[in-house]
Amino acid sequence: MEEQDAKRIAGYAAVDEFVKNNQVVGIGAGSTVPFCVERIKQRVDEEGLSLVCIPSGYQAKQLILDHGLILSDLSQHPDIDVAIDGADEIDKDLNLIKGGGGCQLQEKILASCAKLLIIVADFHKESQNLGEYWKRGVPVEVIPMAVVPVMNKVKKLGGNPVIRFGVMKAGPVVTDNGNLVVDVDFGIIQNPNELNEQLTRIPGVVETGLFIGMADKVFIGQADGGLHTIVRK
Numbered sequence: 001m002e003e004q005d006a007k008r009i010a011g012y013a014a015v016d017e018f019v020k021n022n023q024v025v026g027i028g029a030g031s032t033v034p035f036c037v038e039r040i041k042q043r044v045d046e047e048g049l050s051l052v053c054i055p056s057g058y059q060a061k062q063l064i065l066d067h068g069l070i071l072s073d074l075s076q077h078p079d080i081d082v083a084i085d086g087a088d089e090i091d092k093d094l095n096l097i098k099g100g101g102g103c104q105l106q107e108k109i110l111a112s113c114a115k116l117l118i119i120v121a122d123f124h125k126e127s128q129n130l131g132e133y134w135k136r137g138v139p140v141e142v143i144p145m146a147v148v149p150v151m152n153k154v155k156k157l158g159g160n161p162v163i164r165f166g167v168m169k170a171g172p173v174v175t176d177n178g179n180l181v182v183d184v185d186f187g188i189i190q191n192p193n194e195l196n197e198q199l200t201r202i203p204g205v206v207e208t209g210l211f212i213g214m215a216d217k218v219f220i221g222q223a224d225g226g227l228h229t230i231v232r233k
């Protein structure tokens, strides 16, 4: 079973369980979310579901438009029924590292506006402790003028920070909000909640990719074609 099949299994199952008629649906980013949007489109066509979709960024907006779904924003729909998103790593307590696609700030805003945050992922992403699988570090979105002081401060917290650079661009990744992303390797993270609080207290840090206690249910497509789900206790 290919990784792509695992992503599809997770994406379809999440949409089938959680997307219902007349909902406002938040759409995250990454390579698993497109399978969710594909399934949403099928169900809109087959069942006549009436949905409004709120994107987390450029990629999600384009997905919504490409599938002919109704696009809106938080100004018109500040209350989301369900946000569906991917994750880079999921620990035993359903804490997440997100932001592999650089959309951590908008994704956290959508999640904070949603009654439910549903995560879809393939079998690589599940671990006991954050940092066991995702070796690129915690994405930290930083105001450009603060990038050097922020990097110095995260080093004092025990992190190894690297400014994220783009492919096919002679310069750093710039987020949809005009900020930079610093990926900070903390090794295995024993206390993600405390780390998130320490990071967000640094002036110049806008948001981190640590999602603590936000996910309600995760759908993890398995290598054998099965599905593993975990519900928040």
Ligand SMILES: O=C(CO)[C@H](O)[C@H](O)COP(=O)(O)O
Binding pocket: 028, 029, 030, 031, 032, 033, 085, 086, 087, 088, 097, 098, 099, 100, 101, 102, 103, 104, 107, 121
């Ligand atoms: O947080 C994200 C983007 O900012 C993605 O959801 C995360 O990187 C997972 O992506 P994929 O489904 O490709 O593994």
